[in-house]
Amino acid sequence: MTTLSLRGKDGSSSAVTHELAAGKRRHKVREALTGYLFVLPATLATILFGLWPVVAGFYESIKSGSPITNKYVGLSNYVRSLGSLTYVLLFALSLIFVWMGYRAWRDGRQHQQEHGGNLWVYVLPGLLFGAGLIALAFILVTGVDGYSWFPMLLILIALGGYYTADAIQPGRAARDGQQVAVLWLILAGLALIWTGGPRLNDALGLGAVGWLLLLAVFGALLYLLLLRLARMSTGRYVTVSLLMGLYILLTLLLALYTTDQLQANVAEAQKIAALVFNQRVSEGVVAVPDDSTRISGLEFESGAVMVEVTVKGRTIQAPLAPDAYGELSVDRIARLEAAFVNNQKVRVILPDGTVGEGQLTGIAQGEKLFVPFVTEGARAVRQVAIYSALDVGEAVVRTEGYTEPLSRQMTAALGIFLGLAAVLTMTHTRRQVDDEEQPRLYRWLHLGRVLMAVVIALLFFYLVGALQLNQQTAAGLGSLTQEQFVRAYEFATGSTPHPTIRPEVLKAQLLYWPQVFSIAVGALLIGAAYLVWQSAQRRETPLGFGLTILLAVLMMVGGWLLVGELPRTLSLGGRETQEAMDALNRTAMYSIGTVPVQLGLGLFLAYLLFSEISIGKSLYRVIYFMPYIAPSVATSTVFLVIFRLDATALANRVLGIFGLEPLTWLKEPAGIVRIFYQQVLGGDPLHIPESLAGPSLALTTVILYNIWVFAGYNSVVFLAGLGAIPGELYEAAEVDGAGRWSRFRNITLPLLSPTTFFLSMLSIIGTFKAFSHIYVLRGQATGKEIDTMSVHIFQALYAANDPGYAAALAFSLFGVILILTLVQNRLAREQVFYG
Amino acid sequence: MASTTRTDARSLKVPATAQAAAPFQRLGLHINFFRLFVYIMLTLGAILFVMPFLWMVSTSLQKQGDIVRGKLIPSQQFISITAIDEADLGRTMQDVLDSGDVPSYLADVRTQIEDSPLKRSLTLDGYLRTQRIGYASLRLDIDLPLLNKLFEVHQDYVVVGGAAHYIEAWNESNFSRYFFNSIKVAILTIVGQTMTSILAAYAFARIEFPGSNLLFSIFLATIFIPTMVVLIPNRNMVKNIDEFFSKDFPAKQDAWGITEARQAIAEPLYDALDKVGLENFLGLGSFFTVDGPITWRWMDSWPALVVPFLASTFSIFLLRQFFLQIPEDLWDAARIDGAGHMRFLFTVVVPISKAAIVTTIIFTFIGTWNALEWPLLVTFSDKWRPISYGLYAFTTEAGSDINLLMAASVITLVPVLIIYLIAQRQFTEGIATTGLKG
Known part of the structure; x- marks a missing residue:
């Protein structure tokens, strides 16, 4: 992170150098002022139209965004585009914030070790400052009126805190204490003016001029304060603590917000599931009759056993037993329960020996339900519970509607993670404790570890059970048709469900948490597997090494299996998620199809241009660069015409030269591998599986366009890179007898890697941002074959007028770009050779 | 013949290349096959690269019937x-x-x-x-x-x-209006952006001030933000500013004494401008005409198309890289002569950084000329719609009039191409020296 570079160096200046230092400082201040003045216009424009929109855009993405009902909808726009992946990603993001906060702290601690001072006293002001900034952003974005004093107050207190912290640093003179007091006074004055300004003005009768003067005085004071802050000897701590504060708060806010959203979403589904399934119909006692009695409630009706059930004062004829139970005679009616739970085939044998078989229709299930069997002359033997029988139609769901509250489960999950952290800490501490000197502590640590492991195991089993319940209920909901669901819902609540409440939606919602959990655990397992794999190198014995590797592999496989939930998760997300994923897929395909070819071609051309030509070099360069310079709307219009679908289009005529059939280019959704297989090899295109079909021909056309446009640009940049390689290297290699290829392979490529890295990053980001040419070219496409993410987002905004959803999609794309950049940077650290 | 393989400037410094090539000469082998291959490949590539352009021009000059018949030469x-x-x-x-x-x-x-x-x-x-x-x-x-x-x-x-196609395309559905709109927007953007970029780049390269690194990395971070993220909030922002200047601000002008002040200053000014025929220059006419309050349209007007692009990280980055290469001695000499930053910047730095500035100007011009998604969002009438919109609209409505469409494309292309060909040398130089050190 950056540090405030202007720092007072006048710690121990003598009287003679003091004046010099003061002059220097004055000069520095003037210099700094000029600098600020110079960057001001650009900064204003960038902040207003480049950075601020990121904050405002996030706010936009959590609103419905339609002009009429622009209300807050939480994360649902994200869930629409990413399904439950949203929650996983947001939790991951808060973990990243933790990591960044940790890095800031490490940074500060290192500084502390090198330069002395106390970091901790800065943490509180840092937190306050961070809170102030976040509150300020929140108020600015949401336009809440009347709370502007709050962030200002926080920031002022934080400023005061910084000065106090600076003053109590070791080695401070007492004079500083007075300064701090004065400072607090100024801050208090500022706060007073800020909050009570107009009233103060009236009371003092200052008038406009006096008021302005007062403001000017305090403004100047504040300015001096800020300058002084920049010169503070511990400026590093200010930055570090501010970052820490920001990260900690962002982590907390994000984690809480995500949890809250997840909970809100799941809780609704849980509630409805409970309503639908867990209907306590009525309580009663099942009297198991002796052989001579008859159960009047049970009767056969065209193969079905009907039960008369009183539900909330309403008596319904519910057919009992759909797919039946094992063998059941009425005196063993207690087995009904198990039968319903396990969905067994059941026969009912009535006391008179008749065997009831057939479909038990209309029994939905839920919580325990006591059905009063009206029997004649029976004695009550025991109470039997069966599941609620509701006339929800043909298919009967037999699932517990009950699910554990999410908060409990998440607490358990948190407990597991904290427990793991505790185990790791204890292991780490134990390694440093000498068992000779402190045998007791050594043993206690071991015991603690074991205990903790037991707790973790218990929590884990609880969680698995709870997740199982969740999934059962979800499955139950999933098997209901809309009609059945509505009937059950109506029965339970007496009102019709809102049209957006649909069983498949509820099912998806109920699955959010299991999915989040399994994906998170999978990712963690993979991460842990990586660590274990690395630790294998430290094992001394071959057996230990092998076992560790085996463990790592097992963990890796387990992790992948859990992460493998992902595609299913996304497919649950409904049509919009599917569309977003398709768009993202196309973008990836577009990127993969474009970048390597475009870079390779660029390098090839640059190499040719660089090597051995004397005439026309600049002419070639001009020509190769032309597509890049030409307006993309114009050139893509040309491509639109060249790749028309009629046989007279240029592209088709070129195909004709080679004796190939004309193609429909931009209208063709079939993959290119299939087309090649059919056209050139004459096979049946369906022999090629979908996954190997490659990008659609329509997308390939766009890829061709992109290559045509950017190859020249790449070659010009490569050319500059080639020029920077010292010629002596080639000379030396040539003297050593290296051939052209070997020189290229061993000198050019490695020395060009920074350029290659720069270009590949630019190209990948470019393909993810690409818009106008695709937008022009899609004019001829029939479907969405070439709608990459950018176009998809734009269409959501422009055509569908759904800004909230569009903003959520845009942020998802942003995330993808960020991750790609980070991964690339990481790879570059290992692969790029910077001389 | 000694220069067979000595082509680039770098190897000129090292005469060893010439010696290495000597055995070939002694053998009397004068045709360098590799070089032949290079030329063939380069020419083939050039043909492929230039083809769409030639084809565009040729099509624009052909009759409809000839296009269908597949003629290549008009x-x-x-x-x-x-x-x-x-x-x-x-x-x-x-x-x-x-x-x-x-x-x-x-x-x-x-x-x-x-x-x-x-x-x-x-x-x-x-x-x-x-x-x-x-x-x-x-x-x-x-x-x-x-x-x-x-x-x-x-x-x-x-x-x-086929010249007629150009005339027709030019007159077709306001295409000429779009063209001049784009020119106007481009000029405004270039002037504004170049000014802000030069100042900021200079400050980042030459002036020490607290937080300059932080600020610069913030600027750089904006490169990774996809356009789509900022599109929506920016439209809202422009809409809000527009509403402010057309509703809230007009309502308060009497109270703030602006109306009075205007009567004193603006009326004579308006008369003067009226004489030269610039009374509604850039839509600012309402400022001068004293009847009614000042309103300033942002939506569907030039500010929406210009203001959001007044700062460009790319230009700042490019110029900064260039400014960093200017030797420190120049600055010292200027200081001794008593020049401040401003004078040094405009009398020394800007003149020697012409290549970089031209590069940024061309990029800005292309960017403005190309902009499609933003104008689609903030313009509703032909009054300020740019040429990219015109051509895009043309692609959807031209139908089978391919020659007209191609003529329109050529019209769109020509200004950029002219500027590029004129400034080609500075441009490639600018890219080569500054576009690299990411």
Whole structure:
């Protein structure tokens, strides 16, 4: 992170150098002022139209965004585009914030070790400052009126805190204490003016001029304060603590917000599931009759056993037993329960020996339900519970509607993670404790570890059970048709469900948490597997090494299996998620199809241009660069015409030269591998599986366009890179007898890697941002074959007028770009050779 | 022949290359096959690269029939007659022909064609479809001798060959208006952006101030933000500013005393501007006309198209890289002469950084010229819609008029190409020296 570079160096200046230092400082201040003045216009424009929109855009993405009902909808726009992946990603993001906060702290601690001072006293002001900034952003974005004093107050207190912290640093003179007091006074004055300004003005009768003067005085004071802050000897701590504060708060806010959203979403589904399934119909006692009695409630009706059930004062004829139970005679009616739970085939044998078989229709299930069997002359033997029988139609769901509250489960999950952290800490501490000197502590640590492991195991089993319940209920909901669901819902609540409440939606919602959990655990397992794999190198014995590797592999496989939930998760997300994923897929395909070819071609051309030509070099360069310079709307219009679908289009005529059939280019959704297989090899295109079909021909056309446009640009940049390689290297290699290829392979490529890295990053980001040419070219496409993410987002905004959803999609794309950049940077650290 | 492999400047410094090539000469092997291969590949590549452009021009000059027939070279054997009589405006060709008072030149053409022994087919290709005779052209298949004759007699309104397509495309649905809109927006953006970028780049390169690194990394971070993320909030922002200047601000002007002040200053100014015909320059007319409060449209007007692009991280980055290479001695010398930052910047730095500045200007120009998604969002009328929109709209409505579409594309392309070819040297230099050290 950056540090405030202007720092007072006048710690121990003598009287003679003091004046010099003061002059220097004055000069520095003037210099700094000029600098600020110079960057001001650009900064204003960038902040207003480049950075601020990121904050405002996030706010936009959590609103419905339609002009009429622009209300807050939480994360649902994200869930629409990413399904439950949203929650996983947001939790991951808060973990990243933790990591960044940790890095800031490490940074500060290192500084502390090198330069002395106390970091901790800065943490509180840092937190306050961070809170102030976040509150300020929140108020600015949401336009809440009347709370502007709050962030200002926080920031002022934080400023005061910084000065106090600076003053109590070791080695401070007492004079500083007075300064701090004065400072607090100024801050208090500022706060007073800020909050009570107009009233103060009236009371003092200052008038406009006096008021302005007062403001000017305090403004100047504040300015001096800020300058002084920049010169503070511990400026590093200010930055570090501010970052820490920001990260900690962002982590907390994000984690809480995500949890809250997840909970809100799941809780609704849980509630409805409970309503639908867990209907306590009525309580009663099942009297198991002796052989001579008859159960009047049970009767056969065209193969079905009907039960008369009183539900909330309403008596319904519910057919009992759909797919039946094992063998059941009425005196063993207690087995009904198990039968319903396990969905067994059941026969009912009535006391008179008749065997009831057939479909038990209309029994939905839920919580325990006591059905009063009206029997004649029976004695009550025991109470039997069966599941609620509701006339929800043909298919009967037999699932517990009950699910554990999410908060409990998440607490358990948190407990597991904290427990793991505790185990790791204890292991780490134990390694440093000498068992000779402190045998007791050594043993206690071991015991603690074991205990903790037991707790973790218990929590884990609880969680698995709870997740199982969740999934059962979800499955139950999933098997209901809309009609059945509505009937059950109506029965339970007496009102019709809102049209957006649909069983498949509820099912998806109920699955959010299991999915989040399994994906998170999978990712963690993979991460842990990586660590274990690395630790294998430290094992001394071959057996230990092998076992560790085996463990790592097992963990890796387990992790992948859990992460493998992902595609299913996304497919649950409904049509919009599917569309977003398709768009993202196309973008990836577009990127993969474009970048390597475009870079390779660029390098090839640059190499040719660089090597051995004397005439026309600049002419070639001009020509190769032309597509890049030409307006993309114009050139893509040309491509639109060249790749028309009629046989007279240029592209088709070129195909004709080679004796190939004309193609429909931009209208063709079939993959290119299939087309090649059919056209050139004459096979049946369906022999090629979908996954190997490659990008659609329509997308390939766009890829061709992109290559045509950017190859020249790449070659010009490569050319500059080639020029920077010292010629002596080639000379030396040539003297050593290296051939052209070997020189290229061993000198050019490695020395060009920074350029290659720069270009590949630019190209990948470019393909993810690409818009106008695709937008022009899609004019001829029939479907969405070439709608990459950018176009998809734009269409959501422009055509569908759904800004909230569009903003959520845009942020998802942003995330993808960020991750790609980070991964690339990481790879570059290992692969790029910077001389 | 010593220079067989000595082509680039770098190896010139090292004469060893010449010695390495010597054995080839002794063998008398003068054809360097590798070089031949390089030339062949480069030329093939160049043909491929330039093809779409040539094809675009060729198509724009062809008759519809020739395009379908698959000709590659436009034939000269057709003429277009552009009717430019004021009286004919708004009338279809059919009207004109039916009414009997056929303009003399049309009548002449008709008789001449009918008299012609060849009597080639007279196609009203594209003509009757176009409703307004004033903007349309009659394209005829005609023989060369007759063409020459016609041309002699009617050179004012006879256009030979496909040039007519350009005239038609230019006049087609406000295309010329879009063109000039884009020029205006580009000029405003370039001026603004170049100023802010030069200042900021200079400050980042030369002036030490607290937080400069932090600020610069914040600027750089904006590169990774996809356009789509900022599109939506920016539209809202522009909309809000627009609403402020057209609703809240006008309501308060009396109270703030602005109206009075305007009466004193603006009226004479307005009169002066009125005389030169600039009374509504950049839509600021409401500032000068004293009746009614000042309003300032942002939506569907130039500020929406210009203001969000006043700062460009890319330009700042590029210029900063360039400014960093300027030797420190120059600054020291300027300091001794008593020059401040401002003077040093505009008398020393800017003149020697011409290549980089030209590069940024070209990039800005291309960016403005290309912008499609943003204008689609913030403009609703032809008043300020740019050329990219015009061409995009053309692609959706031109249908089978491929030659017109290509002519429109050429019109869109030409300004950029001209600027590029003029500034080509500085441009490639600018990219090569600054576009690299990411």
